Amino acid sequence: MASIKLDGISKNFPGVKALIDINQLVETGDFFTLLGPSGCGKTTLLRTIAGFYKQDAGHIQVSGKVVDDIPAYKRDTGMVFQNYAVFPHMTVFENVAFGLKTRKMDSKEIKIKVANALAQVHLTGYETRTPDQLSGGQQQRVGLARAMVIEPQVLLMDEPLSNLDAKLRVDMRDEIRNMQKELGITTVYVTHDQEEALAISDKIAVMNAGVIQQVGTPWEIYKNPINTFVASFVGDMNFLEGDVVASEDDAVIIMVNGHKIRTADSKIDHKTIRLAVRPEDLRIVKEEVSNNEISCLPGVIEKSSFIGSLIRYTVDCGDNQKLVVERHKPQSEALMPNGTSVFVEIPIDSILNFNKETGERL
Amino acid sequence: MSRFKLRSTKADFWTLVTIFGYVIVIVLLIYPLFNIFKASFISNETGAFSLSNYKEFFSKTYYTRTIANTLIVSLGGTLGALLLGVPLAYYTSRFKIKGKTMLATLAVLSLLSPPFIGAYSWIIMMGNNGFLRQFFVSIGINMPTIFGPFGIILVYSLQYYPFVFLLTSGALTAVDRSVEEAAENLGASGATRFFRVTLPLVLPSVSAGGLMAFMMSLANFGTPMIIGRNFHVLPTMAYNLFTSEVGENPGLASTVSILLIGVSTLAIFFQRFASSRRKYSSNMLNKQEVKSLHGLANFGAHFISYLIVSISTLPLAVVVIYSFRKTKGPVFHPGFGIQSYQKIFHDVPKAISNSLIFSVTAVVFIVIIGTLLGFVMARKKNLPAKILDPLLMIPYIIPGTVLGIGFIVAFNGKPIYLAGTATIIIMAYFIRRLPYSIRSSASILKQIDPALEEAGINLGSPPGRTFRKITLPLMIPGIISGAIMSWVTAVNELSSSIVLYVGKTMTMPVRIYLSVLDGLFGTASALATILLVSTGLALFIVNKFLGVGKETIAG
Numbered sequence: 001m002a003s004i005k006l007d008g009i010s011k012n013f014p015g016v017k018a019l020i021d022i023n024q025l026v027e028t029g030d031f032f033t034l035l036g037p038s039g040c041g042k043t044t045l046l047r048t049i050a051g052f053y054k055q056d057a058g059h060i061q062v063s064g065k066v067v068d069d070i071p072a073y074k075r076d077t078g079m080v081f082q083n084y085a086v087f088p089h090m091t092v093f094e095n096v097a098f099g100l101k102t103r104k105m106d107s108k109e110i111k112i113k114v115a116n117a118l119a120q121v122h123l124t125g126y127e128t129r130t131p132d133q134l135s136g137g138q139q140q141r142v143g144l145a146r147a148m149v150i151e152p153q154v155l156l157m158d159e160p161l162s163n164l165d166a167k168l169r170v171d172m173r174d175e176i177r178n179m180q181k182e183l184g185i186t187t188v189y190v191t192h193d194q195e196e197a198l199a200i201s202d203k204i205a206v207m208n209a210g211v212i213q214q215v216g217t218p219w220e221i222y223k224n225p226i227n228t229f230v231a232s233f234v235g236d237m238n239f240l241e242g243d244v245v246a247s248e249d250d251a252v253i254i255m256v257n258g259h260k261i262r263t264a265d266s267k268i269d270h271k272t273i274r275l276a277v278r279p280e281d282l283r284i285v286k287e288e289v290s291n292n293e294i295s296c297l298p299g300v301i302e303k304s305s306f307i308g309s310l311i312r313y314t315v316d317c318g319d320n321q322k323l324v325v326e327r328h329k330p331q332s333e334a335l336m337p338n339g340t341s342v343f344v345e346i347p348i349d350s351i352l353n354f355n356k357e358t359g360e361r362l
Numbered sequence: 363m364s365r366f367k368l369r370s371t372k373a374d375f376w377t378l379v380t381i382f383g384y385v386i387v388i389v390l391l392i393y394p395l396f397n398i399f400k401a402s403f404i405s406n407e408t409g410a411f412s413l414s415n416y417k418e419f420f421s422k423t424y425y426t427r428t429i430a431n432t433l434i435v436s437l438g439g440t441l442g443a444l445l446l447g448v449p450l451a452y453y454t455s456r457f458k459i460k461g462k463t464m465l466a467t468l469a470v471l472s473l474l475s476p477p478f479i480g481a482y483s484w485i486i487m488m489g490n491n492g493f494l495r496q497f498f499v500s501i502g503i504n505m506p507t508i509f510g511p512f513g514i515i516l517v518y519s520l521q522y523y524p525f526v527f528l529l530t531s532g533a534l535t536a537v538d539r540s541v542e543e544a545a546e547n548l549g550a551s552g553a554t555r556f557f558r559v560t561l562p563l564v565l566p567s568v569s570a571g572g573l574m575a576f577m578m579s580l581a582n583f584g585t586p587m588i589i590g591r592n593f594h595v596l597p598t599m600a601y602n603l604f605t606s607e608v609g610e611n612p613g614l615a616s617t618v619s620i621l622l623i624g625v626s627t628l629a630i631f632f633q634r635f636a637s638s639r640r641k642y643s644s645n646m647l648n649k650q651e652v653k654s655l656h657g658l659a660n661f662g663a664h665f666i667s668y669l670i671v672s673i674s675t676l677p678l679a680v681v682v683i684y685s686f687r688k689t690k691g692p693v694f695h696p697g698f699g700i701q702s703y704q705k706i707f708h709d710v711p712k713a714i715s716n717s718l719i720f721s722v723t724a725v726v727f728i729v730i731i732g733t734l735l736g737f738v739m740a741r742k743k744n745l746p747a748k749i750l751d752p753l754l755m756i757p758y759i760i761p762g763t764v765l766g767i768g769f770i771v772a773f774n775g776k777p778i779y780l781a782g783t784a785t786i787i788i789m790a791y792f793i794r795r796l797p798y799s800i801r802s803s804a805s806i807l808k809q810i811d812p813a814l815e816e817a818g819i820n821l822g823s824p825p826g827r828t829f830r831k832i833t834l835p836l837m838i839p840g841i842i843s844g845a846i847m848s849w850v851t852a853v854n855e856l857s858s859s860i861v862l863y864v865g866k867t868m869t870m871p872v873r874i875y876l877s878v879l880d881g882l883f884g885t886a887s888a889l890a891t892i893l894l895v896s897t898g899l900a901l902f903i904v905n906k907f908l909g910v911g912k913e914t915i916a917g
Contacts, residue, residue: 050543050547052543052546071546071551072543072546072547073546073547073548073549073550073551073555074549074551075547076549077547078547078548079543079544079547081540081543081544081648082540082648083538083540083648084540085538085540085541085543085544085648086541086544087541087544087545087559088541088563089562089563098545098548098550098558099548099549102548102549102550102554103549143544146544146548147547147548150548150549
């Protein structure tokens with residue numbers, strides 16, 4: 001078991017700064033996820049930890065030992081690949097045994113270890129199959145068993161579930177999570193799927209343009225995003241822009257489209273700010289009710305989609321400002337036709353304030 | 363009723379094509395082969411049916427030795443081709459090698475130039491008075507001459523390694539990068555990774571390249587004829603027995619031909635058996651990264667790559683240079699001049715125009731019929747099409763000399779008299795190259811999604827029109843590059859034309875071969891240069907404008 005320390009890691013590709021001064025500690029036993037859009041540098045960082053890329057600057061430590069000059073085949077990391085990368089000319093058994101054989105392990109011991117690993121991924125009985133006789137999910141289990149059986153210091157996973165279908169993805173996600181907790185193995189996991197990241201991780205690092213934007217628990221990342229990038233990338237988010245017009249006690253008044261919205265005063269010294277609020281925190285009502293806790297914005301229902309557990313409305317509040325509102329456990333009376341004039345209730349404690357220019361949280 | 367009619371008209375055209383395919387197979391392959399087979403059982407003395415030819419062949423060491431000889435030079439050439447082709451493929455596909463495209467082009471050029479030109483060029487360099495040999499002698503090293511089995515093996519290796527190189531490069535590029543990274547991640551580095559993961563994955567392609575080299579070596583006629591001296595192989599033996607002025611023996615020649623076909627058939631089955639494991643393909647390929655090497659490793663990779671290609675291109679360069687040397691009659695003089703070219707345009711313009719006319723005519727037929735039959739092979743799943751497919755591949759296993767003998771035996775009497783005509787040579791070009799054309803257009807078609815044709819039909823276009831408006835335009839680049847490749851092989855063809863030609867149907871390769879035998883090296887060099895330049899030009903056109911070709915060569 002091991003911790004990973006990234007100390008000022010930078011990596012350039014021709015014309016692109018893939019990683020810019022990454023400093024991060026991944027603690028022993030953590031399930032640590034790198035989350036971000038494609039091209040954000042998350043896979044580059046993972047492959048740098050694995051030793052497939054050499055960073056241009058900075059140091060990587062595993063368990064306090066600098067591994068910068070250790071080649072990939074000696075780094076003792078187990079990697080699970082996006083496209084499985086099972087050896088097509090070997091059986092399931094040979095695939096899983098490969099790493100043990102290169103470590104010159106005794107063949108009896110190899111048999112036992114491979115059997116255990118295959119049992120763990122529910123592939124007992126598949127030993128003699130070849131990869132082309134396996135489904136995508138089974139191939140990925142082979143990839144997982146193959147990486148874990150060598151008992152590496154750290155497990156690295158590069159979007160291991162992205163090629164699987166939706167149902168299987170959720171099942172495998174839980175299995176990976178359980179197995180990781182059971183073995184307590186330090187894991188770095190790369191994904192672009194924010195839901196997957198929230199569900200599986202101890203900690204998430206949200207990346208964009210080669211920079212880690214925010215690190216935190218799934219709860220912190222979702223509830224307390226530090227900038228508009230994180231706020232919009234993780235979960236759905238509504239943004240509203242308005243001018244600060246007055247200050248009252250511990251709140252400020254923002255004019256959005258000629259309507260007043262109260263938000264917490266966080267030492268706002270800008271004239272214009274950006275407000276953010278999650279769809280599940282909003283409520284659609286027929287009558288305007290405004291007080292110290294709740295502001296109301298009038299609008300017209302533009303469209304609605306019913307997806308079983310909830311209805312999602314898009315409300316046009318004029319001047320190109322639209323709000324997405326979710327109504328959970330919908331009853332039949334909640335159905336409202338498009339064009340209905342309504343009010344959207346915005347609770348003061350659900351609003352996040354951001355600097356309009358920099359996107360930083362206020 | 364009307365429904366039935368609609369169905370039958372739809373099937374009509376492709377049914378006709380299939381029937382025509384059978385006619386071609388029967389007339390141009392089965393009938394001549396059957397005639398050779400029959401002739402091999404006809405006694406030369408009595409003219410009666412007997413096993414005497416086979417008895418004679420197997421009772422005399424003089425004959426049986428040719429089987430061993432053939433296997434020695436073919437296996438030697440194959441081994442050499444593998445030893446040159448695999449490293450070159452590895453270095454150029456995995457590492458940054460400067461001038462990589464040029465290396466590949468030169469390799470292909472040396473592959474497509476006729477091997478007997480290479481053989482003849484090696485005589486200039488390493489014959490008794492060869493300039494390279496003289497150079498070594500002058501510094502005290504007594505090099506052996508090029509004549510004999512080792513020379514043949516050398517020429518084969520340098521001639522056919524590009525098959526291995528092209529197929530292996532393709533396979534190496536197609537190996538999923540993640541698979542190799544997985545091996546490295548699990549602790550397997552360098553050599554272990556190469557031998558345990560990379561090599562097994564590309565082995566089917568390596569062995570396919572080796573088989574091509576073996577089949578070509580097996581069928582080669584010009585090289586052993588020119589530098590073999592008294593070292594005989596099956597094709598030269600068959601030719602000698604068939605044509606020699608003293609003791610002509612078509613029966614025994616046929617027996618040798620049948621044995622030659624037997625050996626090549628066995629070779630094909632052996633390779634199929636050896637690489638019977640499935641091919642590995644991934645639909646989620648992570649592309650290979652081309653790495654930069656540094657220091658000594660970088661120098662080594664460049665040195666080996668350039669050395670291999672230089673040595674294989676050297677004979678071609680020598681031929682071109684010698685074509686511009688001053689000559690007086692058959693003798694070279696110091697200095698440069700264009701006498702050789704004046705001489706060939708004066709003496710043998712007919713050979714040049716014949717080569718051009720025969721090859722272009724053959725290519726027109728190859729393209730039309732090859733494309734249509736390719737469509738049948740790729741898209742029609744009915745039984746007649748399935749049976750036709752392997753039948754059309756028969757030319758793969760018939761050496762040119764044997765086909766030539768078969769054509770003479772079959773078409774020199776009732777009901778067809780064709781010996782000595784241009785038609786018989788064009789027919790030989792046609793049938794020898796047809797399978798390659800069918801294979802390449804079928805493989806182009808397999809890359810065209812049938813959904814495109816379905817979309818056309820769904821939008822109201824009938825099948826025939828859909829083929830013309832949608833499928834054919836998508837196939838055109840592949841067809842053109844295939845046509846140029848066919849032309850290159852046809853214009854360089856020696857082994858069947860040498861059997862089929864008469865004075866008025868002389869072609870360039872035949873003229874070169876005869877000039878070399880007569881010691882007219884100037885004439886041979888000038889003609890060979892014309893062939894090389896047109897081959898190079900054709901290759902350039904394919905590469906430059908169509909961006910395909912390597913696949914077509916490798917079949």
